[in-house]
Amino acid sequence: MAEEIGTRRYWLMKSEPNVFSIDDLAACPDGIDHWDGVRNYQARNFMRDEMKPGDGVLFYHSNATPPGIAGVAEIAGAAYPDHTAFDPHGKYYDPKSDPGNPRWFMVDVRFVRRFPRLIPLDELKTVPGLEGMKVIQKGQRLSVQPVSDQEWDIVLGLAGG
DNA sequence: GCCAACGTTGGC
């Protein structure tokens, strides 16, 4: 049985920079923070079931001027329960998630690098090979999305290597 | 601030 050692998957994760930007991640101890507050089942399933340490992450700034990809991070650890769902005073509280049977999960994410320039959404929409990227589809709100190997390579190329 | 698109909830 062939093992899938060495396979590395790629993701795009959205964050509002006025809430948590790529610079905020870079400023965390060791550049690592937990990606809490995801309350969407599809996004949760990607984090809980598919992400592996070492996977690459495009850090996307949403609700920004302009919105776009700000840099690269990587998955730093496997998913574990999102404890912010258990805090009745927190904004991510979900009474339907309890510690004995957590509904929501999160991963740790490590800063890798900020791009020399933000790659705006408008530009992504014009790049051959990125037509299928979920983030450029109208109405696509999913905050954690898979990115293909080809899309990853193209985006890093746009960023200047 | 507007509002289209979407996901979730809950009545039936």
Place this chain on the structure above:
DNA sequence: GCCAACGTTGGC
């Protein structure tokens, strides 16, 4: 299990 109402996302 349908689907209308509602809340949220996120570009503009």
